[in-house]
Structure formats: structure tokens, C-alpha cells
Amino acid sequence: MATDQSYKKSIETAINNPKLSKALHLFGDAYLIARENAYSGLNFDAMRQELAAIKDDVRIRRKELLAEFIKNAEAAGSIVFVAKDVKEANDYVIKLAEKKGAKLIAKSKSMVSEEAHFNKAMEKAGIRASETDLGEWIVQLAGQRPSHMVMPAIHMFKEEVAELFGKEVGKTLNPEIKTLVDVARERLRQEYFNADIGLTGANFLIANTGGIGLVTNEGNARLCATLPDTHVVFAAIHKLLPTVEDAIKLTRLLPRNATGQLLTSYVTWIKGTVPCDGKTKEQHIVLIDGGREALYESKACQDALRCIQCGACANVCPVYQTVGGHVFGSIYISAIGIILTAFYEGLDKAKELTRACIGCRSCTAVCPSNIDLEEIILHLRTQVTSEYGMGVIKNVAFKAVMKNRGLFHSMVKAASKLQRPVTHPSRTGDEKRVIRHLPMHFMDRDFTQWRDLPSVAETSFRDQFPNIRQSVSDPKYTVGFFVGCGADFVYPEVGTSLIKVLNALNVDVVFPQKQNCCGIPALYSGDTETGVYLAKQNVEAFTEAKVDYIISICPTCTMAIKRDFVERLADHPGWSAKALALSDKTMDASAFLENVLGASEKLGNLSGNGSVTYHDSCHLKRGNNVFKEPRALLGASGYEISEMKNSDRCCGFGGTYSFLSHPQISKQITHDKVEAIQNVNVKTVAMDCPGCMIMLKGAMGKANPNIRCAHTVELMAEALDKK
């Protein structure tokens, strides 16, 4: 429990430091623009698929490539040592230093040396390791650890740096960045000249040459590799690449994705023992496993070793931007950090981190190695849940209640009556009741202080459906409607709107009553058992219905049917074929309306419905690749779209994330979204996800009740009514 408490406290401390969060937001915004420019004229998807294929080939042939690398490096004079863990690696360098009587190591950036707590290990052995990368040096002087892979001191401000450097050089320094950089330049130049050993990392190891590569900007790695007569390369085994050409392909992605540069100032290719001060340099290459072989062997997680350590998954992560890398990470931070921490430091060390991911998939969208980070994190969360449990609330909710469709639905019905004492008419009066305050004060801070909670609908969609009259004489298609919990019990009007729109386009809708929750809340909490059970219920319900398509107005449910049901039921005989068949004909409503029915062309003459802004839901854009369609549909329905800043940034909902695991982080992320919406100056924000609706209606209810949050199909139905 102690860890749990200190973790919560670290979140609180980070949230109470808005200066850091603000800096990370500014960085995130600038990064997106720089990155987009850097890829201009290039096909990012093709490039990253190619890199992923190279890295997968390395995984498969790693033993052969490692042997080839060692053979070639040794032929060029290098001494290669393979360390099974970081301790062996440290011990090798200590022994080498002792043999040479070395007292000072000038060191450029190496992430695996962070893993090894290299500097501390050297200090214990009486050797001083001096960081020369500017950010690493700052962090070393401050006695901290890096909070970002590429920019280690991104959490610090120039005033703090001036104080640290001032102490180091014994005078008061102006907190002016140029001055501070010059101080480091001057001071560290002595270290390269005085050092007995120069240590660098490696961005890649080339099997067919035995050479290493360094991708850097400052020029310190070149000096570390040049001035001292001994060069130690501290590198992890997954940095292997087959050929020079593969390395060139990596260098086309790494700087573009890390900092939006086409190439860093320096890319340095070093092979063997080059001349040094009239003699030949001594070069030691320490290749470290440190848990990577186990990660390579994990089918579910092995893709993580495709990582080229660009740090982009942090740059775009709303959780990272809110709390920083010291909270959301360990040695490695953000999405990739969760996975690597689990493997290199142990699942126990990663258990809070696995839950801190909000699941928005923004990391997956920018990953240059095409790693589905979110999916791997979900897998780890399942492991954490099976090892450490998921907490009493979720246990009762998922296992006892949701699996039992009858019980679940009658409990929701009861809730719609029981909530009466706490609901109020919403502030605008034209919509239904909301929960503005909870009677339990201890919950108020996380739940209703900064958002209204939606009330459960008087009559769920499933109970309304039998009374909806559809008049489609000769339907073009019959579709099965997968309503999802949000629209079923909270926003049934989204379901009725969809039927109105579909009917107008000559499509008949059936509603299989045996359908249940898609199971994502259970799956995302690591409860696979409930997830599989619910998948089967739904597959059965929709297979029986014999429809042309299955349509959902919730992108998470759509993803569940399209992806998760297939994966979860893959090993269940009799189920996997059915799940696959359903997956093929399942679509999000906007995608179906636009891409199958051509709705925007058919509706095309509506106008004058005013301005709206559009919020891209995480799972719609990055899970289903749908973002043009709703804009086309709204446009055709007569709405003019004014884009908000970062329209595809998460709204902060994340299902149980915003209620149970991390409401305080959600609150900050939601605040950003509310601000972006308010800055557009429109009266309506459209979206395609009931989860986002819960979050944004709730937050807008407190921030500005005059701005309406609506589902795209609701706005379409209203436009049709006016026609």
C-alpha cells in the first residue's frame, strides 16, 4: 500500500505544479507541427512499416546477427563483451577502469546506462563518470533522473539550471540560456581532454560491418569517442540492424520523429579501433541483454523491442503532458516506459503505470516502429490484474453484475429511479436531468466538483425500441444496431436519431435484445474472463440476427467487435469464425453513412444550421481511422465546421479511468479540451462517442452550459427534421 500512496501523492504534486504541465503542453503543440513538416512529401506509414519489418527480422535472426556483429567488430579490432544483465556490464567497465588505472569517464548519452545506474556503480568503485550531454549533465548535477528520453531535463527551468551550474563553476550565473550553454561548453571540454575513458551509447549496431552508430545534436558523443584513448560502447542487444542500408532507413525516421528534424547535426559511424594520438584506440563494446531476451520471447509484448527510442510516445501523450515523466515512467517513460519497466524492472514496479495509460492511442499513431503500444499495455494490465487484483468495485461490477445481462439491466432501471434525489434539471433546461453534486463529500472532489454526471435515462433505448415505428418500404439494407451502454442507458436519443437518419436513407434497423455491454471496460481493467464472456453473448445475439451490417454509434464498441472479439475468441472453437464474420460487417455509424450509403451526397442540399466544432474521439480516429466522414456528414447537414486546436486530443474520459483510477489526471486533460472548445466560439460541439459525451457534457455543464455537446447523428436527425 505504501507504493500506492506515494504514487497518488506524486500525481498530486505534479498536478499542483502547473508550470511543468504548461511547458510540456507547449512542447507537445510545437512538436506536432515540426513533426508534420519533417515528414512532408514522405509516406510515414510506409516508412514505419518498413522499419517494423526490419526490426522483426532482427528479432527472428537475433542470434545469427549478434554472432555476425561480434565477428565483424572483432575483425576490426573491437573487444566485444556480452553482458546478461546491467550488473555484469557495470562490472566489466569497473574492471577495465581498474586495469587501466582510469579515474574519469567522459560519458555521452546512453539510456541503458540509466538502466544500469551506471554513474552510481562507478562512484562506488571510486571512478567519476561525467555526463556530457547538456540535459544529462543538468540532471546529474541535480541528483535526479531524466524525465524524457530525448530531452532528459525537460522538467527543469533555466533558473534552476543557472543555480546548478553556478555551484559547479563557483560563481553566480544569469539565467540566460545562451550563457548557460556556453558554461557547459567550456566546463565539459576539460572533461573530454582529461578523461581516461570515453563512453557512448549506440543508436544502432550494424551486423554486417561490426560498426556502431550515434545520432546526436550537440557533438559531445564525437568528442567522447575521439579524445580519450579508450572508447567503451554501452549498448543494448536490440539495437542490432542487419546492414548499413537498414541503419540509413532508421536515421530517416528517428530524428524526424524525435524532434521534427530531417537529420540531427551529427550521425557518427564508428567501426573498430581507429587511430588515436599516434596509436590505435582501444574499443570495448558492451552488449547488454538486461531483460530483452525475455521480452523477445513474449509473443504479446515483443513488438516493444522495435522501439528506436525517439520519445514521441511521450511527446503526444496527454497523461505525460499532465504529470511529466517522473510520475508517468521509471527509467523509460510514457507508453514505451510502461512496457519496458514491466520487463526490465518487474511487473510489480509497473503495476501503477499500466493503469495510468488513458488508452487514447495517440502514441500508437505516431510510433515510427509501428508498435501497437496501447494493446501491449492492455495485455500487461491483464497480467497485473490477475496478479494483484483490480479492486472490489470493479470485481463486483464486472464479474457479478455485467456478466448477468438481466441483473445488469434491471439494476440500471432501478438506478434511474434511485438517482432521483440527486438529479437536477440541466442548466439550459432543454435537456434532461444531470447530477450536479453527490451527497458523499469524499467523492465530490473526484466526481462532481468539476463536472456534472449524467443521469440514467428514464427509459433505456432497449425498452424504447419496440415502440419505434420504422417506415422503410423496400429497404436497401437491414442493419443490426449495437447500441452500447452509453447510448442505451444514458443517451437513448442518440439511438433514436440514428434510426431516423438510417430510415431516411432507406435502411431498416433491427435491435437484437440479447446484446450486452461490449466488455471493453472489463477488458481495459484487465478482466479478460468477463471480457470473453460478454464477447460470446454479443456474437451470439448478432449472429442470430442475420443482418447486412452491424452499426454502432460508439467507436469503442465498434473496435471491440471489429478487433477485440476476434482476438479474444481466436482460440475458442466454434466462436472464432463467427466473430470474424461479424467483424467484417461491423462499422461505425459515420463510416457506414458516408462510405456505404453516400449520405453526404444524398443529403447535400441542407444549409444554414450554424457553426459547430468537431471533437475527434480517440477510438474513432485512431481506432477506426474515421475522421473525414463525420465532418462530411455535418457539412452536408448544413453545419459549418470551425476546427478547434488539437481536435483529436483525448477528452479525458477513458472509461473507468476518469471515475476510478485517475480522476485527477482526467480532470486536467478535460480542462484542456474544454478550453480548446471555448476558444472556437461556437455554440455546439459535435462528436461521435457517448463516452466523450459523458465527459464533455459534464465538464461543459460546469464550465459553460450554453455550449451544447451532441452526437453527429443527433445533429443530422435535427437537420432532417427541419428539411
Added chain:
Amino acid sequence: MPNNTHLSRFMEMARRVGAEVTQLENLQDAAKYVVTNSSGTTLVPRTALSEKHDLRTVLADAGVDVYDGDFRKAGHFPGAGVTFCNFAMADTGTVVLESTAEDVRLSTTLPEKHFVLVDPEIILEDNLAAAVPMTKIHTGNEPKFVAYVTGPSRTADIERVLTIGCHGPRELHILVIEGLSSDLYEI
């Protein structure tokens, strides 16, 4: 420039990352440029091309303080380094120097300013086109040190503010001159 279609792209991209790019007639003009734009001890490594073009003499004749001793003893911050390069890459504005000889490394890492001479003939279209020469350079068991240099040394480690001149040269001057070399394997 009749012989290289990649020249204008190379110049544009190099300028974008903060390099000074100047087209000159001959090495004498280059020497005048170095005199005008730098001062102090100047490291000029003896390489195949510098010997062939007698670069050290040309620079010294123009008044450049060409350093004569052991480059490691030229001080922590020599004024300038002047080198040729093997080839360049247009898509990123990069110059590539086979720097196995230690003096090439010292001349391009320690000085405040780096002047590099580029023949338009050896500008490749892009990084991918460099796969052939890079592979060839690395074939065999000989130790090799190859440096890609793209603009001056830079950092953004303090408050993400781009700052030029961290640990490497503060300025990179690219001097484009025809007729220096058409051999990608010579520096």
C-alpha cells in the same frame, strides 16, 4: 552549375539548418573567405585532397593561421577547422566526412568554426542514395570513422529553446567550388 541538379536543394536544406553556404570560384577565394570569417589557430588536416590541392599552403598564403603541430595540443578551442568532404546529401543538407584519420576528427569537433569544401559533383540526391558509398566504405576489416554533419552543433535541452554551439562547432560554413573532386571515396 551544369553538372549537378541537386545543388540548389542541397544549399537550401543546409541553410535551413543554420549552415552558411557560399558558392566560390576557386580555393584562393575560399582562403579569403576563411580569413574574413574566422580567426585564431586553424586546423587543416593533411588528407589526399588537401595535399592534391595544396590547401594548407593556399590558406597560409592568404593569411590563415594554419596550425603546424600536434592537433591535440592546439588548445581546447581552436579558431577554425578547414576540410574537404567525401560527399554530400541534398535532401538533408548534409556533408559526409570519412574521418578515420584522427586529424580530420579533431579539425571538425574542437574548433569554433568548421569550413567544409564541397564540389557540386559529389552531391547525392538523398540519404538513401548514400547506401552504396556508405556500404562500400565499410566493406572489409579496416577500422572506419564516418561523420555526417548537418549544420552546426545544437541543443534544445534547456527549456526546449534551440541554441547553437553546444559542444561542437558553433558555425558550419559550406563553400561550394567546382572542380575539387568527383570521387566519393576521397577526402
